[in-house]
Structures are given as structure tokens and as C-alpha cells.
Amino acid sequence: xxxxxxxxxxxxxxxxxxxxxxxxxxxxxxxxxxxxxxxxxxxxxxxxxxxxxxxxxxxxxxxxxxxxxxxxxxxxxxxxxxxxxxxxxxxxxxxxxxxxxxxxxxxxxxxxxxxxxxxxxxxxxxxxxxxxxxxxxxxxxxxxxxxxxxxxxxxxxxxxxxxxxxxxxxxxxxxxxxxxxxxxxxxxxxxxxxxxxxxxxxxxxxxxxxxxxxxx
Amino acid sequence: xxxxxxxxxxxxxxxxxxxxxxxxxxxxxxxxxxxxxxxxxxxxxxxxxxxxxxxxxxxxxxxxxxxxxxxxxxxxxxxxxxxxxxxxxxxxxxxxxxxxxxxxxxxxxxxxxxxxxxxxxxxxxxxxxxxxxxxxxxxxxxxxxxxxxxxxxxxxxxxxxxxxxxxxxxxxxxxxxxxxxxxxxxxxxxxxxxxxxxxxxxxxxxxxxxxxxxxxxx
Numbered sequence: 561x562x563x564x565x566x567x568x569x570x571x572x573x574x575x576x577x578x579x580x581x582x583x584x585x586x587x588x589x590x591x592x593x594x595x596x597x598x599x600x601x602x603x604x605x606x607x608x609x610x611x612x613x614x615x616x617x618x619x620x621x622x623x624x625x626x627x628x629x630x631x632x633x634x635x636x637x638x639x640x641x642x643x644x645x646x647x648x649x650x651x652x653x654x655x656x657x658x659x660x661x662x663x664x665x666x667x668x669x670x671x672x673x674x675x676x677x678x679x680x681x682x683x684x685x686x687x688x689x690x691x692x693x694x695x696x697x698x699x700x701x702x703x704x705x706x707x708x709x710x711x712x713x714x715x716x717x718x719x720x721x722x723x724x725x726x727x728x729x730x731x732x733x734x735x736x737x738x739x740x741x742x743x744x745x746x747x748x749x750x751x752x753x754x755x756x757x758x759x760x761x762x763x764x765x766x767x768x769x770x771x772x773x774x775x776x
Numbered sequence: 777x778x779x780x781x782x783x784x785x786x787x788x789x790x791x792x793x794x795x796x797x798x799x800x801x802x803x804x805x806x807x808x809x810x811x812x813x814x815x816x817x818x819x820x821x822x823x824x825x826x827x828x829x830x831x832x833x834x835x836x837x838x839x840x841x842x843x844x845x846x847x848x849x850x851x852x853x854x855x856x857x858x859x860x861x862x863x864x865x866x867x868x869x870x871x872x873x874x875x876x877x878x879x880x881x882x883x884x885x886x887x888x889x890x891x892x893x894x895x896x897x898x899x900x901x902x903x904x905x906x907x908x909x910x911x912x913x914x915x916x917x918x919x920x921x922x923x924x925x926x927x928x929x930x931x932x933x934x935x936x937x938x939x940x941x942x943x944x945x946x947x948x949x950x951x952x953x954x955x956x957x958x959x960x961x962x963x964x965x966x967x968x969x970x971x972x973x974x975x976x977x978x979x980x981x982x983x984x985x986x987x988x989x990x991x992x993x994x
Contacts, residue, residue: 608901636900643901649894653916662912663902708902 561760563588564712564744568763570616570626572606579603579768582616589738589745591759593752598765600748601646604714607746608643609636620712621744642705642743646716648697650689656700657685663708672707678736679703695726699733706737713737713745719754734758781968785975788952791865792933795872799880799929804922807884808914812893828939829878836874837942844870844943867944868952872933880929887921888914920990927987931980953979 563586572579579599592600605611607618607625612633618626625639626632642663650659660681664672676682679699684692692700698718705713718734719727731754737743738758747758755762755776762774806825810818828836843850844861854861861867891914899909915922937954946955953976960969 608897610897610901636897637903637905639901640903641901643898645894645898647894649892649898651895651899651913662899662904704902 561588562742562744563760564621565619566590566744566761567617567619568603568607570606570613570618570628572602572611572613574602574611577602577768579606581763581765581770583763583770583773585761585773587744587759587761589747589759590761590763591747591749591755592763592765593749593755594765594771595750597767599768600765601716602768603765604643604645604716604746604748607639607712607714608641609634609639623711640709640711642702642708642710642713644698644701644705644713644715644718646720646748648701648721650692650697650701650704652689654689655685656681656687656689656692659689659700660685660703660707662704674741675703675706678740679706679733693726694721694723695730698722698730702733702737706741706743710743713743715745716748717750718747719749719751731757781971781975784951784953784956784972785979787865788934788954788976789979791868791952792872792876792930792936795869795876795933796880796926796930798869798873799877799933800926803877803880803925803929804884804915807881807922807925808888808910810881811885811888825881826878828875833875833936833938834942835938837871837939840867840870840874840939840943862943863945863947863950865944865950868940868950871939871943872936875936875939876929876933879932880925883925883928884918884922887918887925890921891917924987924990927983927990931983931987934979934983935976 565586566583568581568583570581577599579602581603592603594600602611606613607620609625613626613628615628616626617624617628623640624630624632625634651662654662679702681700681703684696684700689697689700698721702718715734719730722730735757738745747755749755760776762776763770764772810822841862842848844854844867845851846855851862861870895913895917896909899913904912935954936952937958940952941955941958944950946959953972957969957972957976960972
């Protein structure tokens, strides 16, 4: 299995809440686990450049996204992350295809056909996003993120809004993305079974601190 | 008289249309700035932009006259490049633009404030530049507020009287529906005034009706 180096070593203050993480490792997919408010989404936001740590370094696949001592803080548009937030945030005024193609202006040609085939987007392409089911929305959001040729995929509880019947299917899509497109991912989840299937590195968080790390 | 009425109506609509176009860029920029940023002096700028809503239009007209008149700073500058504004059609456009701008800003700002920032953030992670985000995400999602603001700004421009009479007068070539109603009434031409009143009311009714529909229809 492919792996890339991750450096998640930073301190981020958000009002009363302080997030501290000091992890350096090699992995293909990392899972962030922990109760609500433990800082999982904050870590994804920091990787995406939507929140700014006070100090430290964020580096993924040998690309420095943030380093306080070097004065590096890439803007979100230059970080090459594919972010699928928990609320999915599909652009409501665009069609499915409009959403999927939004990030392709970034440059290097994304594997359009393989993404569309892998996530079975074709039958959905002309539909409006408000006509989609929870599972379809997840697939479209993952496709949109992948089409921007990301160095890393950030998935925030991708199965939370999906009914149990469709979870298995989406989980398979995510595994295929990892194994066929070789895109490393950071995967936030509550569910232990999902984590075991997706991640080769698990970071357990509580109240903004790392409680344990496991190699699966 | 019917020929005059048509001329005055067309002139008013054209001037209001032109002033709406002119208020669009600064109006949208201010609306977006107020909705999305905080900066030093913001409250002062917001208050200045809103002043035409609360000051008597005649007072705004006097400010514009002092500024754009022969001895005003703006007037001297325009004089140097050979542009006459006061008591020309350009003064009508200036008055309409200044008076309509706050309504456009308020409505468009509310539109931008309703756009979930998450969409803009996700667009940025997908590599979009600030201009692309504004044009493809913020503006379309705020479209109803912006369109309602455009209609309100246009209606306000069309109904403008106080500032217009101060800096443009009611002369052939600067006469709008509003100023024409006033001069017709003053000179005892009541039927003419009534016809123009009905014309202005019809245009305003359509504009506000459209604005309300845009604000409520999904």
C-alpha cells in the first residue's frame, strides 16, 4: 500500500478551546476519532487553511502548507486539498456536473472519466443538487473534491447523513478512491468499524488533545 | 402635451436606468465589503452611505451643489477637464445615483449576509480566486437580494425630486417626471400633473411589485 508523510504538529486557539496535536507519521489514510467538540473538524479546517494555527507546522506528502517559523501559510486555494465537509456544501445553484467540474479550473487535468465512473456520477450529472439523496450528495461532493486534483482528501464524517443501507456502498467508493486513485485521506468518524476499514493510522482526540494513536 | 409626457417619461426612465447602472459597481462592492469584512472606520462609512436615506433630499442636493458647483472642489476639477454637470442631464444622474445607492447597498448586503460562508470557503479550497468566488458563488447566491436592491435603487432614482431640483432644476433637458409634476402643479396645469402622477405611480408600482416578488418567491 502507498503511504505519504504527514506532519500535523500545531497549536490552534479558538476562543476558550485549545487544540494541540504533535504527530509525524507515514500513512495512506488517517482517521481522526473522538467525541463531538474534540477538535476533529478543526484539524481538517486547519489543513484546508480555513483556520490558522498559532504555531507549528502542517505538511502533507512533502508539501509544507503551514509553518509558523518559516512564515509559510498557503491560502486555501493553493493547498491542493479536496475538502468534503460534514454538511457537504454542494453549491445549491449549480447542477451536479457544475459542482463536479468547479475545481477543474485549477490546472492539471483531473482523471475525469475515472472519477465519474468510480463514483457513478453519470446518471446524476444533469440533476439539481436539491434532488439528490444523502448518499448521492456524498458521492457528488467526493467527486467534486477529487476533480480538483488534490494532494489529500479531507472527509468529515462522510457517512453521518447516509442511511445504514447505503453506508456500505459509500464506504466501498471511498476505499476504491484510496486504492485506485491513490489519493491519501484524512477521515473523521465516530464509528470504529469504518475507521478500521479506511484508515491505516488512527488518532484519538478528546478536548483538543491526542489521547492515543494506533497503527491499523 | 402627450409628446412632452412621453419625452419626460422616457428621459426619466433613461436617467434612472443609467444611474442604476452607475450605482451597481460601487453598490455591490460596498454591500459585499460590509457583509464580509470588518475594518477600521466601517461604522463611519456605513453611516455616510446611509445618510441619503435619512437626510432631507434637498439637503443632499445642497451638499452636491456645494461640491459640484463652480467653486466646489469637484466642480473645479470638472471645470479643468471641461465637463459641466450642474443644471445638465448629468446632474440628474448624479442626484439619482446618490439617492438610490443606499437602498441598493442595504438590500444587496442582506443578500450577501444570507450566503453561507461555507460555500465560499469550499470554493476557495477548490482553487477558486476571490473574483471567481464572488462571481460564481457569492453573487448568484445573493441574487435575489441584489436584484431587489437594483429594483429599489431604480425606483428611488425614478422618484427622486429634492436633490434633482437643487442641482439640475426643472428645465427642458433636465426635467424628470417628479420635477415636471411639481412645475405643472405650480403653474396650474393640474390635468398634466395628474397624468404624470399616474405614469410615475404605475412605473413605481411595477418596480416595487417585481422587487417584492423577487424577495419572496423561491
